[in-house]
Every structure is written in C-alpha cells, then in structure tokens.
Amino acid sequence: MSLALGTSVHGATFNIEDSVQHMHWQSMSLVLGDERHFRAVETHSYSDASLSLNATAGVCDLPWLEMRVELDERQGKSRAVNLVPARLRVDEAIRHESMAEFITERGDSGFYTHFYLNDVTSLIEEMREGDAFYLGFEQGEQAPWYMTFSLQGAEAAIERMQAACHANTNASIGTGRENR
Numbered sequence: 001m002s003l004a005l006g007t008s009v010h011g012a013t014f015n016i017e018d019s020v021q022h023m024h025w026q027s028m029s030l031v032l033g034d035e036r037h038f039r040a041v042e043t044h045s046y047s048d049a050s051l052s053l054n055a056t057a058g059v060c061d062l063p064w065l066e067m068r069v070e071l072d073e074r075q076g077k078s079r080a081v082n083l084v085p086a087r088l089r090v091d092e093a094i095r096h097e098s099m100a101e102f103i104t105e106r107g108d109s110g111f112y113t114h115f116y117l118n119d120v121t122s123l124i125e126e127m128r129e130g131d132a133f134y135l136g137f138e139q140g141e142q143a144p145w146y147m148t149f150s151l152q153g154a155e156a157a158i159e160r161m162q163a164a165c166h167a168n169t170n171a172s173i174g175t176g177r178e179n180r
Contacts, residue, residue, distance in 0.1 A: 016029070071109050086100035
C-alpha cells in the first residue's frame with residue numbers, strides 16, 4: 001500500500017513529505033500549511049489496514065497510536081462509532097490494556113481506531129525491539145477481533161519520526177513560530 005498521494009490526520013488530508021521505507025514500515029512528514037505531523041506507519045501486514053505511531057510538532061513527547069481500516073465507501077459524517085476495551089502486546093511482553101475508540105471522518109473512506117494508553121512510552125520501546133504487534137478488541141458477546149502487525153523496520157521508522165518531530169520543533173522555536 002502506497003501512501004504517496006496524501007494521508008488523513010484528524011479528518012484533514014495532508015501532503016506527504018520525506019517518506020522513507022524501513023522494511024515493513026515507513027516514516028514521513030505530514031504537512032498542511034504550517035501544520036506538521038510525523039508518522040511511522042506499517043502498511044505491510046494487511047492490504048486494507050495500517051498501524052501508525054504519530055507525533056505533532058511542538059508536542060513531540062505526546063505521540064498517539066492509531067489504526068486505519070479501509071471501508072468500501074466514503075463516510076457521510078464524522079462520528080465516534082464505538083468505544084471498546086482493547087489489548088495490545090508486543091511479542092510476549094506484558095499486555096497493555098487500553099480503550100479503543102472507533103471513529104469515521106466525513107468524506108474519508110477509512111475507519112480509524114484511536115487507543116487511549118496509560119504508558120505509551122513503554123509500548124514504543126517494546127515496538128522498537130519487537131517482531132510482532134498484537135491487537136485484540138472486545139466485541140461483547142462475539143469472539144474478540146484480533147490483528148497482528150509486523151514490527152520489522154519499526155525501530156528505524158520510529159526513531160526517524162521522533163527525530164524529525166524534535167528537529168522541526170526546535171527549528172520552529174528558533175524562528176519564533178510553532179507548528180500546531
């Protein structure tokens with residue numbers, strides 16, 4: 001899956017700059033006017049889904065984890081569809097409990113999952129060193145929904161994403177301009 005045409009952040013389509021492949025992962029800058037986000041993304045494991053770690057210039061130390069699943073059609077409205085318990089794990093590491101919010105964005109053909117994590121820093125460190133990222137979503141009476149993403153290249157992609165975010169933030173501070 002190529003992300004060369006543009007990608008969505010919070011419902012807006014951003015231009016992609018400086019995309020670099022790192023085995024199964026990519027790192028890139030997402031730019032729209034003065035707004036900049038930085039992303040490490042895995043698009044290898046599924047033809048219709050991606051897992052990304054994202055950071056915003058000016059607040060690089062508050063990254064967020066997101067999953068996107070391609071839907072058959074563009075959505076008519078933005079809305080939170082559901083909030084469910086989720087379990088995240090890297091290899092055989094300790095499981096991270098989370099809440100996963102499923103969101104659609106008007107005009108977008110994606111279904112987004114935002115994860116609310118207490119300790120994203122530990123999860124990022126595990127992702128840098130791991131081989132596989134496991135997700136499990138509770139579905140009430142139905143069996144949980146599971147997904148597995150490759151972590152081959154994640155370390156290099158995450159490192160490059162974080163370095164680009166901090167470099168951009170430092171350059172903005174030097175010019176008196178913050179990108180948010």
